[in-house]
Amino acid sequence: MILFDLGLAVLVLGVAAWTIAAREMFSAVVGYVAYGLLLAIVWVRLYAPDVALTEAAIGSGVTGVLLVVASKRLSLLPQADAPPGRGLKRAAAALSVLVAGVLAAAVLTLPDPAPSLAPEADRELAATGLGNAVTAVLIAYRSFDTMLEKVVLVLAVVGVWSVAPDRFWGGRPAPLGPPRPDAALVFLARVLAPIGIVIGVQMFWVGADEPGGAFQGGAILAAMAMIVMMARLTEPPRIDSGRLRLALIAGPAVFLVVGLAGPLMAGSFFAYPAGFAKPLILFIEGFMVLSIAVTLPLLVAGPPSRKGEE
Amino acid sequence: MTPAETTTAGGALLVLAILLPAAGILASFALGGRNAEKIALGSAPLALLIALAILAEVWRSGRPIVYAIAGLSPPLGIALRADGISAAMLVTTALIIPAAGLYARAGFATPPEKRESRKALTFWIMLQAISAALAIVFVSGDLFNLYVALELLTFAAVPLACVEGRAETYAAALRYLLFALFGSIFYLLGCALLYGAFGTLDIALLAERMRPLPAVTAAAALMTAGLLAKTALFPLHIWLPPAHANAPAPASAVLSGLVVKGSFFLTVRLWFYVLPALPAAGFDAILGALGSAAVVFGSVLALRQARLKLLIAYSTIAQIGYLFLIFPLASGLHPWTVDGWNGGMMQVLAHAFAKAAMFLAAGLLYESLGHDKIAKFSGAARAMPMTFLTLGLGGLSLMGLPPSGGFAAKWLLLRASVASGQWFWALVLLAGGLLAAGYVYRILAPALSSHPVVLKAPPRRAGEAIALTLALVAVALGFAPESFFQLIAIGRPGLATAGLP
């Protein structure tokens, strides 16, 4: 296995270097998507299946689509920059080697035995009724982080929309696919989307006890929504739609309300009542899946760029 | 378990201080249209009440108030902690945000013919987001939770910088975003190393468990570098002037007055609360030297600006520089560190009010004159006396002349540098004051001439009153009673043993 790990390490670093060196922006981006998938394997080797799923779905998949679209649109424009000078390159290389060296030394000299919260996390697990400790950290022990991070996603949507020209406010983002999409893509979308939706919901549901959860399930649902939009089977929604806004805030809002009700139910903000924790957690996660599934495709689609009627 | 880990009286207020603006963001977005403005302004008095209640409770108990979220103590859970400086910063934020909001009502109202407008919705949501993010920055006791707060702050601040929607604002916002992202990812890297070394990211627990390891030194350097990029300390400042100067005036006031203080506050938390046990004389001197360079460089560039808003933005770079003198002048257990600490914190507050006031005044000038070119201000002070009075009072604090908060701050820092024999910082303080006098004179001198001036529009009285009030607070800080300094010492490790004056 050591050889496998070494080979994987060389491959990951090699592909990363290639995305930096590639002349064409588009090939750099494609390299980045491949890099994300390789990284998911590294995560599996680090006994982190939950992270591997997230990295593959969001870090590689959804981010990949975002970057591919961006690179295509930007490649139509003249590139205005002169190549960097030799002095700058040397200084940057020196800085990078220094930082990487310090970081490697710091990681290798971390104290032994390593500190760990695994036993504590496991001890509290029974109270949550969950079987997956990572999900328990996200939705119970550190739920405050997760709720705030959902608010960050809402701000990201507002921020992306805020760069729209004023006249398009309230309209729809640009379509994700070409006017006449490939027949194969349409077919794929029709077949894949229902299966993907089942997998996404399944992944959220089993995430309570096994690898998976709201993030990963939501990301797969988001990917299905993106494929359907690329095939032009549906269009990005009008950004002033009330239902859309509700779907976007559902996750953080339900989370926040349950958190606020904590003192009444369990004596503390964001605490869950004993014996009722698991259903409550699944309830919150259900809305989080909805919000993630709607937020990610909208972040990829970008700001509204046409009137709603078009 | 140390006593700091369990919930204390008044702890619930800390959660509410965060959840109120967070709920406001969600409600504003869902309800849309004019509701965003109503919610942002309507919730402001409540936010101020919460901040004052926190301040009262910290003062009454004389020690930090704590809330263990979900009833789960660190290291597994997250604890919120408010000490003296948290309370002071919460109140400052709760005053400046509504001031900027009330000022912005004229420019960021939803036009009557529309149900919802891009500019208005973005502005009112992001204003609340800055409240939420800063509340977390000031009260969170967990470094990863603070990372989420830093990201929240970035996602709120960047759209505000380009809400006007001109090409140069997009370029400025994009550069701002890239610097901020670099900053947060390096901060996060430091968090990973600290967790790997100590198995917790709780500030109090880290301080207890701290010992010198290679990973700790690396984490300190990486996190500091990241936070400096976000605070725009020289030489990582280049993103700030275009971002702050091209934003609309009320947004500039919040960005320059408050947002950069968020990452500075975290730098202080890191060095004075997490790492005080680390021998760090070298780091302190580097931070002090960068701060000094920022004072000189920012002031000289401010002197050369043709536009008022750019001048004020470069002055922010200089004034941020002073803040970093707190590292050489308040570290360790010497008696003079009390002056260094008090001076540094006073500078945070005085600059927040003075700078917010000056940006609002610059906005009023722009509205009435149709430009903000300093060379064409001739005679404008006669037409807009209140606005120029605001600029003058704000400038007083920037220069560090009495009576003003800026004077108190620089005087205390000067005393600390003399008492500690660190003469170099005293020179920087004096040179910075002279340079500031130069750029404030440049604004006021032409304006005071008797040259006739035609205003495009009379200044908005309400806007003038708001800006002047903020400037008066900056001046009033110069009369801060001894109890104010006792407040900001509450909960600071090491200070008690150094003895209060």
Added chain:
Amino acid sequence: MSPWIIAGFVGAGLVGLGLYALVVNAQPLRKLLAFNLIGSGVFLVFGIVARRGAVGPFPFDPVPQAMVITGIVVAFAASALAVALMLRFAEETGRVTLDPDVWTKPKPDDGAEDQ
């Protein structure tokens, strides 16, 4: 050599590579790509910390892993905001650059001639 040590070198290498690309490239999309490389290196360090935290029956410490999941989502949101700004800037100006002089230089009508 256990997998986490190898991953440690990969993480450090990715941060270094990303930092180099961030400094050297002026093209904002390339800077964004570099930021994502640094980000994945940082996440790997969390992953190593989690793996090192294996005790007894538990193969990893779940806390740092949960932090990575939060981090990946935030990094994506940041990328989306950056892309939106880039495309809008390109649309307004027809160019792709972050040369600071483009906006710090006063425009001809900006009062520079008044000094």
